[in-house]
Amino acid sequence: MIRLFILVSMFLLFLVGCGQQAPQDSQQERVTTNSNELTLALGSEPDEGFDPTTGWGRYGSPLFQSTLFTYDQELKVVNDLATEYEVSDDGLVWTVTLRDDVTFSDGEPLTSADVKYTFETAAASGSVVDLQIIEKVEATAEHMVTFTLKEPHSTFIHALVATGIVPKHAHNDNYASQPMGSGPYQFAQWDKGQQLIVTANPLYYGKKPSIEKVTILFLNEDAAFAAAQAGTVDVAAIPVMFGKQGAPGMRLEILQSVDNRGIVFPIMNSGEQSAQGLPIGNDVTADPAIRQAINIAIDREALVEGVLEGFGTPAYTPVDGLPWWNPETVIEDGDLERAKQLLEEAGWRDEDGDGIREKGARRAEFTLVYPSSDVTRQSLAIATADMLKPLGIKITVDGKGWEEIGKLKHEHAILMGWGSHDPSEMYNLYHSKYAGIESFNPGFYKNEKVDHYLDQALTATDQATANEFWKKAQWDGSNGFSAKGDAAWAWLVNLDHLYLVNEKLDIGQHKIQPHGHGWPITDHLTEWKWNE
16 A cells, blocks of 8 residues: 555645645655555544534444444344343333443453443533433442433434444543544554544454554545545545546445435514524415425426436435335325426416416415535535426525524525434424424424324334324324425435445445444445455
């Protein structure tokens, strides 16, 4: 894996041209690297650092820390720190037995006291991993911990997958920037804005990784592609626009994801305000006929081919392809004539011949807001608006920063993206309890029957029962939040995650990827190996 200096120089020149600072140390490393090392270009760094008690690791492997359970490549929950667990018949008490051979990378043993401390700290921090359901955590033996929940919670197992265990004795104010744990890799160096360097943890209890040193460069998509072209990285996350261009000595890895993009509609009529004083509602998108017609008229395959260059799949819910997905939510879309008929029957007609339908004094027009920093979302917004013009619905697309979107999200349609391995995200997006809470249900969607199904799913005492209620919330044959029912969203596409990978590097098999935050491709880094 020796790299030619001339290629490094080319890369440096490119970065200078882009106005992005090159990580000088990493360039020197590439000249001297060997078969036990890797350099990855994976986009941005986590702003909050690497502390699981504040959310690090939610969308992928925490690298430095290990978790009680993890997902295998088929998305099945398997043991990590845990050797077994039991759930009481009423679903309230979860007892987890720990391995007795685990130490942190500083040699201190990992015990139930660390697990108790981690979950209590995470719950108190208000982490994105919602642990408010926990009544108490008890270290019932040196290697046994008991969680008592306030009520049964079928998704609690996913919190046990997503929360890396931190060392009680070494968790302090500097931990997020200098993490330490019992995971397969240990922290070596973080040059903020440039790179992160990790090395194999010699005390790791699991399968020893063959890659002993990994440098992760924080390069934007253009710079990552240029680095792949120059041969200075072994793996580069790239956008779809570069998917068909390739790079010398590298192959394209296409990983399926549930990293979705869709349009969330304001469901209420206008006139009310949120608790923060923000306007709520939109008199056009509040009409279910408008939302359903849009869902029917959108040609999702055309969006995949035209915007994503074929690197994606049509989306119908936020959980397509996951065990709790209802395949009956798939609709026949791209049917403009049926969508027109639906609007006609609902009283939306173009009475003045200007190409835009009206219903009384109300015109079928609204604004679709997208984050201006995201080219893919901009393209999806524009393409969708163009696609719906023949339907007689006028959509004005408007790019804004996230701060401003936060003020507009209750009264305008927003192009958003989600994608998690935890079904509780579906609960947060559609349950009326989360209307107006953070970014979960900005359209103030409410359906009592859907709420009932979601509550039943969340409080089920086994996953099979929970999955049946998750599916009914999407569509039960006559009711649901999906396009066949209330059409609270128009889900558009699931993105494929694209990586240029050194052709001699084996990155193994990967499960369906969650949202792109958190470097999910590193989830099975211990399985990676060079074929030379």
